[in-house]
Amino acid sequence: MGKQALSPGDPTSFSRPELVAVTHIHLSLDVDFKEKKLKGKADLTIDRRSQETTQLVLDSRDLSISNVKVQSTGQTLEYSLGSSIGTFGCSLTIQLPVEVPQGLVLSVEYETSSSASALQWLSAEQTVGKQHPYLFSQCQAIHARSMVPCQDTPSSKITYSAEISAPEALVVLMSALQDEAGRSLNSPRPGTKFHCFRQPVPIPTYLIAIAVGHLESRQIGPRSRVWSEKELVDRAAFEFDQTETFLQTAEQLCGPYVWGQYDLLVLPSSFPFGGMENPCITFVTPTLLAGDKSLANVVAHEIAHSWTGNLVTNRTFEDFWLNEGWTVFVERKIKGRVQGEAARQFCAIGGLKELHETVERRGSTDPLTCLVHDLRGVDPDDAFSSVPYEKGHTFLYYLEHQLGGPEAFEPFMKAYLDHFKFKSISTEDWKNFLYDFFPGKHSVLNGIDWDSWLRKPGMPPHIPSYDTSYSDACTALADRWRKWSESPPMPFNPADWGNLSSEQHVEVLAQLLAGPALTPSKVATLGVTYNLASSQNAEIRFRWIRLGLKARWQPAIAPALQFVTEQGRMKYVRPIYRDLYDWEEARPHAISTYKQNRSSMMYVSAHTVAKDLHLEE
Ligand SMILES: CC/C=C\C/C=C\C[C@@H](O)/C=C/C=C/C=C\[C@@H](O)CCCC(=O)O
Numbered sequence: 337m338g339k340q341a342l343s344p345g346d347p348t349s350f351s352r353p354e355l356v357a358v359t360h361i362h363l364s365l366d367v368d369f370k371e372k373k374l375k376g377k378a379d380l381t382i383d384r385r386s387q388e389t390t391q392l393v394l395d396s397r398d399l400s401i402s403n404v405k406v407q408s409t410g411q412t413l414e415y416s417l418g419s420s421i422g423t424f425g426c427s428l429t430i431q432l433p434v435e436v437p438q439g440l441v442l443s444v445e446y447e448t449s450s451s452a453s454a455l456q457w458l459s460a461e462q463t464v465g466k467q468h469p470y471l472f473s474q475c476q477a478i479h480a481r482s483m484v485p486c487q488d489t490p491s492s493k494i495t496y497s498a499e500i501s502a503p504e505a506l507v508v509l510m511s512a513l514q515d516e517a518g519r520s521l522n523s524p525r526p527g528t529k530f531h532c533f534r535q536p537v538p539i540p541t542y543l544i545a546i547a548v549g550h551l552e553s554r555q556i557g558p559r560s561r562v563w564s565e566k567e568l569v570d571r572a573a574f575e576f577d578q579t580e581t582f583l584q585t586a587e588q589l590c591g592p593y594v595w596g597q598y599d600l601l602v603l604p605s606s607f608p609f610g611g612m613e614n615p616c617i618t619f620v621t622p623t624l625l626a627g628d629k630s631l632a633n634v635v636a637h638e639i640a641h642s643w644t645g646n647l648v649t650n651r652t653f654e655d656f657w658l659n660e661g662w663t664v665f666v667e668r669k670i671k672g673r674v675q676g677e678a679a680r681q682f683c684a685i686g687g688l689k690e691l692h693e694t695v696e697r698r699g700s701t702d703p704l705t706c707l708v709h710d711l712r713g714v715d716p717d718d719a720f721s722s723v724p725y726e727k728g729h730t731f732l733y734y735l736e737h738q739l740g741g742p743e744a745f746e747p748f749m750k751a752y753l754d755h756f757k758f759k760s761i762s763t764e765d766w767k768n769f770l771y772d773f774f775p776g777k778h779s780v781l782n783g784i785d786w787d788s789w790l791r792k793p794g795m796p797p798h799i800p801s802y803d804t805s806y807s808d809a810c811t812a813l814a815d816r817w818r819k820w821s822e823s824p825p826m827p828f829n830p831a832d833w834g835n836l837s838s839e840q841h842v843e844v845l846a847q848l849l850a851g852p853a854l855t856p857s858k859v860a861t862l863g864v865t866y867n868l869a870s871s872q873n874a875e876i877r878f879r880w881i882r883l884g885l886k887a888r889w890q891p892a893i894a895p896a897l898q899f900v901t902e903q904g905r906m907k908y909v910r911p912i913y914r915d916l917y918d919w920e921e922a923r924p925h926a927i928s929t930y931k932q933n934r935s936s937m938m939y940v941s942a943h944t945v946a947k948d949l950h951l952e953e
């Protein structure tokens with residue numbers, strides 16, 4: 337597509353909210369598991385901001401539009417679908433009626449495609465319980481347009497409500513508050529029932545979410561339940577029992593929690609991300625169920641998004657670091673409050689390693705290793721990496737230090753969130769507010785190398801020296817393994833491992849992975865000594881498998897193929913598939929396994945792994 341922006345306001349959206357904006361969407365949809373489609377209508381409340389404009393432009397991807405009407409009069413409106421542009425879908429242009437009163441509602445009757453990129457439809461056999469089908473969505477970054485005709489750009493925010501009919505045995509959850517008062521008078525199809533929702537806080541469309549399945553819940557706090565299939569729900573309630581503590585800590589740091597409910601939904605294992613910050617109900621992967629709460633930092637991350645990303649939102653995904661860098665920063669602030677500053681800095685050390693690996697893999701001149709992106713002609717899914725997260729976090733940590741430490745920076749953070757709440761902003765907006773907030777520190781701010789931090793590729797221009805008190809023991813053990821000549825007697829024992837926490841185990845393996853390849857025999861000894869092959873901790877299993885692949889240790893291939901088959905979290909499957917592909921002997925196994933698994937992978941996982949395996953360009 338070349339470096340072509342789809343619209344002046346957002347390179348990844350056809351819509352023009354600056355001319356005519358959708359301010360509210362009401363969804364009346366039936367969940368048809370037989371055809372794997374959502375069918376019904378979207379009622380769009382519009383606000384014309386430019387009086388000469390006669391068209392409403394929406395984003396659409398593989399939607400079948402039946403008709404468009406003025407809701408109040410039934411007047412049919414002309415509409416046209418533009419030509420489809422790759423993964424961006426196409427424009428849906430609606431001719432407005434002559435009169436466009438404030439609050440006019442247009443009804444778009446439509447159905448989704450059975451291959452909608454935002455949705456995964458699972459058969460009963462693909463679920464844990466094997467009795468009922470399952471549906472869930474993942475809209476970030478630009479997949480909402482395959483689920484709803486909308487202005488699919490974070491530069492514009494909407495409230496939404498919904499009335500969903502689904503098989504009566506199933507539970508429907510959405511990124512909104514349950515609203516029984518919203519029930520309409522129509523009777524649903526036989527064997528189905530209605531579920532009503534309302535989201536009164538304005539959100540970007542990427543935060544519209546739905547899940548439908550045979551689900552149970554457990555109360556885990558005064559404003560929180562955890563939902564999943566019944567087989568997982570008690571494990572999940574245990575794993576995430578710090579949720580209210582995280583919420584209260586985040587409120588102290590960031591201000592009031594405006595969303596009311598904070599639930600968690602544990603998705604099927606094909607869910608492509610660790611978590612997704614859908615308002616009122618964070619979606620999480622079951623790979624967080626480590627059994628020792630050691631991976632609950634992802635919940636802290638998603639809770640932090642209730643402010644950074646969901647309340648104050650990147651205007652386009654070119655400023656994605658405003659969502660993710662700030663969220664990692666707040667996530668680790670929560671860690672610091674709950675477990676101490678040394679624990680916060682230990683997590684930052686781990687994050688820096690992930691950033692370093694990303695920059696090494698992409699190349700230090702790759703424009704997508706810049707903090708602020710140019711996404712003209714770029715599918716956000718292809719641009720996604722740890723850079724906005726970890727380079728963004730590093731920048732904010734550096735700024736905090738430069739501006740006087742937490743005592744000065746935390747009040748700025750709270751004021752920033754309050755000032756821009758419910759809005760969508762750019763990096764420039766953020767930087768201007770930073771200058772305004774620190775009138776006496778402009779000499780410090782003018783001394784910041786803004787261009788290198790924001791627009792230069794590669795590693796950050798400054799790497800903080802973090803407190804290593806939690807990582808020193810990890811470094812010592814990793815160094816001993818790296819330096820061991822492998823001559824007997826073997827100098828290691830399980831106590832080396834038993835004296836460290838799960839998070840420190842991850843760090844030991846991460847340090848070994850960051851260094852030169854170990855010998856196959858050393859990897860084998862490491863695995864036996866610490867019983868790594870049977871670890872239930874996904875972060876440990878992931879790095880253990882990669883260590884074996886890097887060492888060209890044959891017995892690592894089978895567990896690698898099993899791991900990428902058992903779950904579809906891209907953080908794990910993409911690096912492992914790439915490692916298998918890079919090992920010529922393992923490559924055919926990777927490709928055949930992918931082809932077997934593709935149909936049970938979520939769109940974004942299947943799409944990105946296909947590129948990693950050079951099966952798609
Ligand atoms: C820099 C690229 C610009 C925009 C990309 C935006 C979205 C990419 C799309 O693929 C969705 C990403 C969703 C991520 C959700 C959760 C992550 O915060 C965690 C991912 C890592 C993990 O699995 O823990």
Ligand SMILES: [Zn+2]
Nearest residue numbers: 637641660663
């Ligand atoms: Zn995030």
